[in-house]
Amino acid sequence: MTDSNNLSKLNTSNPFNLKKAASIYLKRWFWFVLSVLICLALAFTKLRYTAPSYLATAKIMLLSDTDSSSPDAIFKDLPFFAxxxxxxxxxxxxxxxxxxxxxxxxxxxxxxxxxxxxxxxxxxxxxxxxxxxxxxxxxxxxxxxxxxxxxxxxxxxxxxxxxxxxxxxxxxxxxxxxxxxxxxxxxxxxxxxxxxxxxxxxxxxxxxxxxxxxxxxxxxxxxxxxxxxxxxxxxxxxxxxxxxxxxxxxxxxxxxxxxxxxxxxIKSINTSKFIDNRVELIAKDLLGVDDSIVRFKTGNKVTDVASEAGQFLTTSMANEQELETSRMQLRQLNYMDSALGEANSYTPIPSNLGLGDPTIVTLSSRYNELISERDRLLKSAGEKNSVVIQIDQSLRSIKDNLNRSIQNSKKSLGIQINSLENQSSKLNSKIFSVPGQESKLRGIERKQGIKEQLYLYLLQKREEAAISLTATSPSSKVIDQAYSTGSPVSPNKRMYYIGALFLGFLIPFGIIYIGDLLDTKIHNKEDLEKEIKNMTVLGEIPRIKLGLKGTEKLLVEKNDRSILSESFRIVRTNFDYVRRGRTVETYDNVVFVTSTINGEGKSFFSLNTALTMANTNKRVLLIGADIRNPQIEAVLKHAIKTPVDTVGLTEFIVDKSILVGETINSYTVNDIKLDILLSGKVPPNPAELLMSGRLKDLFDYVSNQYDMVIVDTAPAMLVTDTLLISQYAGHTIYLTRADYTEKQVLNFAKELHADKKLNGMMLVVNDVSQSNFGYGAKYGYYGTPEKKSLFKRIFK
Structure with missing residues (x-):
């Protein structure tokens, strides 16, 4: 394991630190004090201009309708009844x-x-x-x-x-x-x-x-x-x-x-009125029930439903017998009608069918006799016989008369049968309606009995209600009339001030807490170490407040003991320590300075780093390799107050006749001698220009001639310029800016490190607020004047 890895051990995550979490709020103590003072002032104003309220209280005891002699009174102490x-x-x-x-x-x-x-x-x-x-x-x-x-x-x-x-x-x-x-x-x-x-x-x-x-x-x-x-x-x-x-x-x-x-x-009066109304209604109902019985019997023409039902059955049976007789006679007539046959055919017909019409019986008997006589004559004489002819005429005449009589009898029987059938239907309907009539009559009589019982019951209750209508008692007893102590109970001054104090602390706490939750930017070295755990953080560069001298305060000076100079010395020391722990075969003294996006202070850091290293009597060269947006020229021109040579890196790459020494110039910045190779003019094709082979000649030359070469490059995520020339870097300082660089953007730096696209990546946090600035936040730098707090200045 290398020394750089030993240094990166500081990047391991730490458990929750209460003191550190509290420091986020303690360093903003002024806002808490201001918020508390404002809330207390608002509470005082509210109390001053709010009318006081007084409390009026009364006590009453609810009275029950039942007294101690009630049967339920003995159970009132049981939990259920309580x-x-x-x-x-x-x-x-x-x-x-x-x-x-x-x-x-x-x-x-x-x-x-x-x-x-x-x-x-x-x-x-x-x-x-x-x-x-x-x-x-x-x-x-x-x-x-x-x-x-x-x-x-x-x-x-x-x-x-x-x-x-x-x-x-x-x-x-x-x-x-x-x-x-x-x-x-x-x-x-x-x-x-x-x-x-x-x-x-x-x-x-x-x-x-x-x-x-x-x-x-x-x-x-x-x-x-x-x-x-x-x-x-x-x-x-x-x-x-x-x-x-x-x-x-x-x-x-x-x-x-x-x-x-x-x-x-109202309950007592309404009860009495209700009973009176009910008595009247029940009396009317009784009369109505009696009237309904009368209407029922009158409408159905019955006096005794059971006796009249027997009469209906007897009449129905007699009617059915007569109907069947008529139907039998109709069938006999139909048979006789069919037996007569055609007009010229003579066959005997039945004459002893017992028909009720004597004409038909007489004609049928005479008809049969003539047929018998005709049959007898035909045996001895032919059909042309005058006697036979006369008999045929008589038969035809009788047959016609018989047909007319049969048809008339059939019509008469049909009318009779229809009448009997209608009568039978009426009798059957009356017989079928008898059970319903009997049921309805029984229901009416039952209702009559109920109404009579209810009528007698209400008469009894009316007398009881008249007796029980006595004086009523109130439902509550006043124990204490409404009274007041005379002291205001609202607004509660103590609670108002406690609430104001609590709200005064809560408002800034909530704003700071929510702001911290929604914060997506890094603010110091510690935030950067939490996001990227496998890269060394060289240090922090403080935020510089510009004074009357303007840009001069942005550059370190010779024998400078300011916080800016000390922070760059710390970065230089940490870089030397990491550099000694790494083994780099070529370009070990070439350091690229890049960042994720523009505006993170690469040119500022590159120039000050070069000045800091040159202040140790080393030969240091600063190269402006950001040929798209060069910034070193403007800072340098303002610092030395003289024109600077515009022939730079772009002209060297384009014009092969220009030597490296012709593009490098020496400048004295704040009494520190520094060699600088400026960017030159902005070319139309910067990416293609940086792919030129002359860059290798440049870096081979300067790495041999100088103790340290600082290269200010373009943002690595926005353009490919830095990655195109990354092989010439022995080390890379990746710059981030406090309160500016998004944590999400740092994923790009992690990918560059994981894919080894930039050699020897190290991190620096730029523009850190002094309230968040490492160890200097509380103690400052050794040898600098002590900053007195507000309380110390007030109570001095």
Whole structure:
């Protein structure tokens, strides 16, 4: 393991250091003191101009409707029943805290109309002693929903000034004169005969809605149970006016008792009224049930459902028999009709079917006789026989008459059958409806019985209610009327100052803590070591405040003992120590200075490092290799107050006729001799130019001629210039800037080191605030004058 690795052991992470964490806040003690002073001043101002509030408290005991002789009284000491009592007390507390009670209190005390006497700091309320009385023309329902403010000033015993807004010109109005308003107008009169004491006093009158006043009272009133299991509750409120607070509490208790008495009386009266109403309703229901029985029997034409059901069954059976007989006769006629056959065919037909029509029976018998006679004649004579012909004519005549009789009988039977079927349907429907009718009638009769029992029961209870309607007792007993100690309870000065002190510390602490959480930049060497643990940090360069001399203070001087010079000496010493621990074959005396992005102070560091090393009587060369944005020329020109040679690195690379010695010039900066090879003119192709082979000749020459070569290069992340010439560096100092370099950007430096793209990388933190500056933050440098603290300078 090399010496550089031994030095990097300091980069290992340390556990949480309370003292160091506290130092972040302690070094900003001034902001804590300022914040505390401001908060205390605000608390003092708040207390100075806040009206004090007084506490009014009253105690009442809730009374139960049951006394000690109640059967439940013997169990009241058991836990279960005690919990019930607590629940009842909590319920009563919720009842007292209802919005209706507070609205009643606001209306009773007219809290929706407030008068304020104008003061220099704040307006004080006038309670019960207002010099003015307001009479509204509109109804109370409108006034109770009103939000209105106006100002008055009594100018004489007969008139006053009136205006609505602060910037409005007052109007002179006589007492008793109607004042037109958006809600119907109002009349203002003096509240007493002697108003001379109120002349010239500005009064602001504020009319608020009852609902908003009730809501405000509900938020301010506190009600709690004195002891668990006790029926004693405490009611309190804070208000700037003691008498007003007392009136609110006492009125709230009175309203609660009034509501309880009213509720009990209402319960008794309503119970009696309810029973009377129910008796009347039940009596009407009884009459209605009786009427429903009458209507049911009349509508269904029944007197006795059971007896009439038997009659319906008997009639239905007789009707069915007659219907079946008619259907049988119809079938016989159909058969006879089919048996007659065609007009010229003669076949016997049945004549003994028992039909009810005698004409059909006679014609059918005569028809059959003629057919028999015709058949007999045909055996001895032919169809042309005159007798046969005469018989055929008679048969045709009888057949026609028989057909007409059959058709007429069929029609008659059809009508009869339809009538019987309709009658059968009616009888069947009546028979089917009998069970329902019987069920309905039984239900009506059952309802009649219930109504009769309920009617008798209510008559009994009406008498009991008339007997039990006695005087009611209040629901609470006042133990202590509202009282006040007379000492203000708000604002609490001690709590205000403690809160201000706490807030005074909390505000800067929170701002610093959040700022530290959101901080993404490095601030000193320790922050850099936490982010990059495997590279050596050579040191810190302090932040320099420019004086009247300007840039001269940015460069180290010969025999300089400033903090700037000492910090560069520390970097030089640490670099020498790391350099001796590394083995570099070529360009061991060539040091590249680069950074991640521009603005991190490479040129400043390179020039001061070169001056510091030259101050040890070594031959040191400073090369401006940042040919894109050269900065050394401007600093050098301002420091030595003379023109500088513009022939530099760019001209050497482009013009092969120029020798190395022709581009290097010696300068005396702050009495320190230093050789510098400037960047030269800015070329159009810097990356391609730096790939020239002449650079190797340059570095081979200067590394042999000089003890130390410091090379100021371009930012490594923005352009490739530094990486293109990195093979000529024996060591690389990678510069970061406090309060400027992002921690995220340092990942690029880690990648360069891991990939070994830059040789011998070492870190330096530039522009570190002296409050964050290493060991010098507290102790300073050896030999420098001691900085006295503010307290030491004040109490010297």
């Amino acid at each position: 919990e019930k009592e607590d629940a009842k007390v909590e319920d009563e507390i919720e009842v007292i805290m209802s919005r209706d009670f507070f609205q009643s209190v606001a209306k009773e005390l007219q809290l929706n109309i407030q008068h304020f006497s104008k003061g220099r700091i704040y307006d004080s309320e006038i309670y019960r002693s207002s010099p003015l009385t307001i009479n509204f023309i509109a109804s109370d329902s409108i006034i109770n929903q009103l939000d209105f403010t106006f100002h008055t000033r009594i100018i004489s015993e007969k008139a006053f000034e009136y205006w609505l807004h602060e910037e409005e010109t007052p109007k002179t109005i006589a007492f008793g004169e109607k004042i037109p308003t958006a809600f119907g107008g109002m009349i203002i009169t003096p509240s007493s005969n002697n108003i001379k004491n109120s002349l010239g006093t500005d009064t602001r009158t504020q009319i608020s809605s009852i609902s908003s006043v009730a809501e405000s009272l509900k938020r301010r009133v506190t009600i709690f149970q004195e002891v668990k299991g006790s029926k004693i509750i405490t009611i309190s409120i804070q208000d700037p006016i003691v008498q007003k607070a007392k009136d609110i509490v006492n009125t709230l208790i009175a309203k609660y008792n009034e509501a309880a008495l009213k509720q009990k009386n």
